[in-house]
Amino acid sequence: MKLKHAALAICASLTLSGFAQAAGEIVIKFSHVVAPNTPKGKAAEYFKKLAEQRTHGKVKVQVYPNSQLYKDKEELEALQLGAVQMLAPSLAKFGPLGVKEFEVFDLPYVFDNYDEVNKVMHGPIGKQLLTKLESKGIKGLAYWDNGFKNFSANKPIKTPADLKGMKIRIQSSKVLEEEMRSLGALPQVMAFSEVYQALQTGVVDGTELEASNLYTSKAYEVQKNLTLTQHGFLGYALIVNKKFWDGLPADIRKELDGAVADASVYANKIAKEENDKAVAAIKASGKTQVYMPTPQEREAFKKAMLPVHQKMASRIGPDLLKEIYKETGFNPAK
Template structure:
């Protein structure tokens, strides 16, 4: 008997008397019995999927899709329990929880792997990727597998890359049309050597700042600009405290779905195959959800710009984008060291058609 089967037997012994007793306590107690956390454990294996966003986000919707699909493919042998909105762990703690097998799956942002697999900073490199289709070819190809193998070597099971989307640049000082327009401006960055050099090379001043402080920093003029995806810009209302938004698509934000190695090794081969298939289908859905949300929220930002007259949206020409690419690609060799990102990974991306 596996340890997960044993968990189920023990939980059933504990829960059944509670269910019998609570049935005599009226409607209020009956409602509590129906809640997921108090429900009888039906599966042979329990898979807790912890993430930090709300259920209606692309990540949240894909996690729910994965839950339903894996339970179907495993014929109920795996009971997937999704815990959104940091109900169990925040991203900065979930990797340790996976090691301890107190949760079995998570989808942290790449930055949370910085000390474990710094090579995931590949996705921070500016203007390295042509478009979302190019990113997906990289992630689904040999370069993506190399990154997964590095994560696996650290005691996790890397399953799939999930999207947020491309990052854009904004400013309250002046339109960002050419690289020299950023000179002297203060841009908020998350902790990343790549992002620090990205702004240094064009004469800007990178300022590390917690994400929760960006809105007030922009509003009060502590920083002049920031880089983020449309979904982050819209939901945090950064566009309401900036004058210019330049559609650069210069960098990428995403997540890596990882599983507890202990849990994976406990699964028989047929259930491992079911996990892989369910994740493949969930990843396709997640990419659709992310693209749909990005387009919808960009339309809302455009409507705000039109109605308020307070925001100018700038679409770069090919020539202007090429000027940015030439300026910032000078930093690529700084990350050729295999302990940073690695020349083979960077050149592998550039060679991916």
């Protein structure tokens, strides 16, 4: 571990000096943990294209997908140290960093659709949350959608009771841990890059993933059943090392701001479409049975998980919860 920290520190000093320049170029290393053909992967490549075009080659964006550089738990530290300049981690990652308010996005059934998500993320609430990252040496640039999460397993999941005693892989999030416990499941925190093997070997029994990541990681190949519970949203924040970003020449930063804005429009446009395609592809594979819960079954999942809101209110902030309920029309009593 000490060697890893030392290596990161050396890389950081080399990176931040001269804006990570190589042969006169400004190099932005953009690391992420999912496949290139996911919504995030495609948006990262689109940002690269726009950034390089609009700066006329003065900026070189190097995209590293599939945890090629860092796993989930490592990438934020790498960004803070300057070993990479840009990430798009899931919002759940900021809770362990100390910005617990972001865990509001992990709450079950707090959003019913993309419109409600975007009303919060792209409105005053979302903008205010991004500013809280600055004390951690991170600048939040934008939010990128992915999709709504579903349960997968090697047995049918039609009721909350079906999850009892099952080991379910989750991201590191106190909210998600409590969510699994509310269903009688056993939460297993694990890096995304380790999920396929863990499912294949039985280290975990199932997942809660959006269809795009389940499909592109091929995790569906080792899961016989997928239930479209749509019980929680997974989105990303496009972030940069603040010292690096603030130190860029003003004209370069202006062009990159424009590239970020347009790449974000693209990312949010394709997210639902890519997840819908992934569900269709999983069905067509014949390897996984896809089940759509009835309204009554969905209501049973919602009822089982709603107590998580009250239990996590003090951690997330009751005032923030009230603001989001007001924006979305969510009623925690129902």
